[in-house]
Amino acid sequence: MQKLLTATALVSLMATSAFAQEFTEFNIGILGGENAQDRMTSNECFRVKIEEALGVPVKIFTPADYDGVIQGLLGGSLDYAWLGASAYAKVYLTDPEAVEVKLTKQNVDGSTGYYSIGFARADSGITSMEDAKGKVFAFADPNSTSGFLVPGAELAAKFGKLEDYFAEVKMSGGHEQTIVGVANGDFEAGVSWADGLGNWEDGYNSGAFRKAADAGLVDMSTLVEIWRSALIPEGPMVVRKALPQDVKDKVTQLTADLWETDAECAYAVAAGEAKDFVPVEHSAFEGILAARKLQEGM
Known part of the structure; x- marks a missing residue:
């Protein structure tokens, strides 16, 4: 006789189904600084790795200016970006709940x-x-x-x-x-x-x-x-806060391990030689937040 689902199993199944319906793609925003094709080429290896880890399509977006990435994170159309400290400050000052700070680049001498x-x-x-x-x-x-x-x-x-x-x-x-x-x-x-x-x-x-x-x-x-x-201070790699926790964890771990697993890909992502991608906290950017507030007359 077919077994009835327990309440716990039913809730778990419903949660899994809801997750599958909600999380169908992952979008990476790359700040301006070089032409769009070069930005996409430099980060293609990273895109492929995240797509394999998450099992959903991953796309790279290369807005013409920094504000395109900022607004994408604030509006929820982007899930991940490596921001400069000032761009992060703008995101945070606009909506402190939009993103979570995860990692930053560590230079070959150990500095960040x-x-x-x-x-x-x-x-x-x-x-x-x-x-x-x-x-x-x-x-x-x-x-x-x-x-x-x-x-x-x-x-x-x-x-x-x-x-x-x-x-x-x-x-x-x-x-x-x-x-x-x-x-x-x-x-x-x-x-x-x-x-x-x-x-x-x-x-x-x-x-x-x-x-x-x-x-x-x-x-x-x-x-x-x-x-x-x-x-x-080196800018933070951030993820959209509303993402499922396991998605944030997978992307963060993959990035943290990148210099060990694929140094060539890490070199492309880091814009040159570096030592690692290491954890960083919001407090590292308090000085930049203060400068941004002053600039904007806040």
Whole structure:
């Protein structure tokens, strides 16, 4: 005789069915900083691994600007992203319950920070930020930590209103655009990000310069570093808080193990050489949250 389902088993079955109906795909948002195709190519290995782990289709989305990823996380259309600290601050200040902080990148020296690097063409005669006075200067994106928030605040504190110090202040749209723009002479100087470790000629160990150099977009010997910010906390990898716990756990563990399981894929995701992806907490970004509040007059 067919056995009747116990109440516990019935509830479990109903929960499983509801989960199957609710969780049908997983969407990854990649911040701007390089062109969309390169962002997708760099993260394809990661997408495949998550798809295999979760058993549902996984898609990569590459919005034109940082705010596209921010709004995707806030609106629930994106499930995962590696944010800069400033972008995370905007998400958190808009809705503290939208995402959970999980991991961050650990550099080869064990640190978990990076720098905003000011730079110019090597043949420009600009060797310092003082030399850049009266020049056309490029930032990356209003929601970028190293591409606007931190350098903007530090440079304004030292030189005053940036629109008065530079001949023109422009937003390039992303780190890659700034690097290529300075190299091509579209901007006379600008800022981008790097871990500051290794050699300038390689684009340092990791960061936007390393990505651009690896892609053959720029010869680093044609550029020169002219300024460096204080150390910035590496941005967090976040997951949408409303996701089922086992989904969040699987994605977090897969990412945490990536340097051990597939170093080539990890290199692509990390924008260069790194040591690991390690746990991080919300408290690591309190300083950036305060700076973002100040910027927005909150």
